[in-house]
Amino acid sequence: xxxxxxLEIALEYAAGALEAPQADEVRRSLLSGDLAWSxxxxxxxxxxxxxxxxxxPIAPPSSAKSALMQRVARQxxxxxxxxxxxxxxxxxxxxxxxxFAAIAAIVLVAVLVNVWTTRKxxxxxxxxxxxxxxxxxxxxxxxxxxxxxxxxxxxxKDQQLIAYKAAAEHDARVLAALHSPKLxxxxxxxxxxxxxxxxxxxxxxxxxxxxxxxxxxLPAGKEYELWFITPDKQAIAGxxxxxxxxxxxxxxVSLPKGIGAVAAAAITDEEAGGVAVAKGQxxxxxxxx
Amino acid sequence: xxxxxxxxxxxxxxxxxxxxASGDATALSVFYDRHSPLVYAxxxxxxxxxATADELLVDIFHEFWTRAGQYDVTRGNPVTYLLTLTRSRAxxxxxxxxxxxxxxxxxxxxxxxxxxxxxxxxESAVTSETASIVRKALETLDPVQRQAIECAYYDGLSHTEIxxxxxxxxxxxxxxxxxxxxxxxxxxxxxSEGGRAxxxxx
Numbered sequence: 153x154x155x156x157x158x159l160e161i162a163l164e165y166a167a168g169a170l171e172a173p174q175a176d177e178v179r180r181s182l183l184s185g186d187l188a189w190s191x192x193x194x195x196x197x198x199x200x201x202x203x204x205x206x207x208x209p210i211a212p213p214s215s216a217k218s219a220l221m222q223r224v225a226r227q228x229x230x231x232x233x234x235x236x237x238x239x240x241x242x243x244x245x246x247x248x249x250x251x252f253a254a255i256a257a258i259v260l261v262a263v264l265v266n267v268w269t270t271r272k273x274x275x276x277x278x279x280x281x282x283x284x285x286x287x288x289x290x291x292x293x294x295x296x297x298x299x300x301x302x303x304x305x306x307x308x309k310d311q312q313l314i315a316y317k318a319a320a321e322h323d324a325r326v327l328a329a330l331h332s333p334k335l336x337x338x339x340x341x342x343x344x345x346x347x348x349x350x351x352x353x354x355x356x357x358x359x360x361x362x363x364x365x366x367x368x369x370l371p372a373g374k375e376y377e378l379w380f381i382t383p384d385k386q387a388i389a390g391x392x393x394x395x396x397x398x399x400x401x402x403x404x405v406s407l408p409k410g411i412g413a414v415a416a417a418a419i420t421d422e423e424a425g426g427v428a429v430a431k432g433q434x435x436x437x438x439x440x441x
Numbered sequence: 442x443x444x445x446x447x448x449x450x451x452x453x454x455x456x457x458x459x460x461x462a463s464g465d466a467t468a469l470s471v472f473y474d475r476h477s478p479l480v481y482a483x484x485x486x487x488x489x490x491x492a493t494a495d496e497l498l499v500d501i502f503h504e505f506w507t508r509a510g511q512y513d514v515t516r517g518n519p520v521t522y523l524l525t526l527t528r529s530r531a532x533x534x535x536x537x538x539x540x541x542x543x544x545x546x547x548x549x550x551x552x553x554x555x556x557x558x559x560x561x562x563x564e565s566a567v568t569s570e571t572a573s574i575v576r577k578a579l580e581t582l583d584p585v586q587r588q589a590i591e592c593a594y595y596d597g598l599s600h601t602e603i604x605x606x607x608x609x610x611x612x613x614x615x616x617x618x619x620x621x622x623x624x625x626x627x628x629x630x631x632x633s634e635g636g637r638a639x640x641x642x643x
Contacts, residue, residue, distance in 0.1 A: 160622070163626065164615075166525070167590065167594045167618065168593050168594065168597050168599075169615075170599065171599050171601060194517050196626075197517055197521050197525050198517050199626040200524075201517070201521040201525065202571060202575050203579075203590070203594065204479070204483050204594070205479055206572050206575035206576050207479065207486055208482060210482040211478050212477050212495065213495060216477070216495050219499045220502050220503060220506075221470060223499065223503055224466050227503075227507075228466065
């Protein structure tokens with residue numbers, strides 16, 4: 153179809169002269185966005201508007217314009233009212249919504265901060281408590297160790313003190329015995345070992361002081377036992393003792409009451425704690441006559 | 442006879458369209474003053490009823506005002522748009538009124554008359570020069586040919602209906618209408634290409 157043919161059809165279409173099927177066909181072409189048809193129709197309408205303009209103008213009644221402007225004014229007023237009402241309502245709603253949202257946001261932030269703070273405080277509290285508990289436990293443990301150590305040291309010191317006291321008492325008794333005018337001194341010896349000894353007999357205090365040297369260290373479960381030998385050859389147990397690392401021993405013993413005369417002294421190795429009848433080997437022996 | 446009023450330029454009408462699109466009722470008032478006589482004349486011509494034409498005039502300008510924001514400048518100048526809308530609404534109103542039979546005589550009477558030789562009224566938006574060109578073009582047409590175009594444009598009749606009304610063969614009517622419109626367009630184009638002020642409605 154040429155432009156001229158299209159324009160002629162458009163003129164007839166614009167003039168309303170086309171039959172319905174033809175008019176529909178043109179309408180479809182226009183609706184399809186065909187620019188050639190759009191241009192042809194625009195030119196046709198311009199031509200026909202010029203045709204319409206050839207009519208002698210007629211002044212309309214003034215009432216028509218009044219009616220038009222009143223209708224427009226009403227329309228604008230209604231539109232403004234319609235716009236304003238929802239606007240006010242919407243503004244109120246928006247303000248409410250914004251306020252609510254702000255409050256909700258603040259509350260939410262406060263809740264979150266509170267939850268976070270609470271959790272943090274609990275966490276810190278738990279950590280501090282655990283740390284303090286651990287510290288206290290460690291301190292208690294250290295205190296317990298120190299206490300135990302101090303108790304042990306005190307006990308050791310007490311034992312040392314007791315030992316020192318015993319030694320002092322023993323030394324005092326030995327010293328007293330050495331100053332006694334009734335002191336007698338005897339030697340103790342052995343045919344089989346290098347062990348030797350001295351026996352100080354303090355008749356004033358009815359006490360014997362034995363100083364032994366080069367004694368063999370006995371195995372566990374064994375102790376040295378002193379025997380008082382009577383003139384009728386009876387051996388009466390006089391207690392047990394041990395030697396130190398150098399094989400020396402100092403043993404002090406009170407004479408049993410009613411023992412009578414003692415002819416000799418002997419030291420044997422026996423079961424720990426002593427025995428009633430001597431069974432072990434004689435390690436030191438000496439006569440008192 | 443030349444119209445002493447200042448010509449209305451398309452730019453002015455376009456400015457008014459823009460103002461109307463933004464809700465300026467004053468622009469509508471000015472636009473109405475410029476073009477209502479021609480719109481009203483068209484309504485009266487189609488409806489042949491002043492009271493109905495009064496109502497339709499208000500309806501057309503109100504619709505024009507309402508649709509100002511949808512105006513597509515590529516479809517033609519505002520007056521072309523206005524007159525196209527006017528013809529369409531007038532034909533619709535005429536059909537709804539069922540007055541076709543009554544209008545037949547009026548149409549025929551109008552078609553039998555020569556175009557009004559009177560100069561354009563001062564209120565018209567179209568220059569007298571344009572109207573003169575169109576009238577001269579129409580004068581060159583055969584009365585039946587002119588009548589056929591009027592039946593199509595003002596009465597909204599189809600080729601077949603016009604052939605029936607004018608008692609002419611359908612082919613003849615088609616030829617009449619097509620040749621008449623082409624001649625009208627040719628006259629307007631020649632006028633424009635002749636360097637004279639284009640008398641397009643605006």
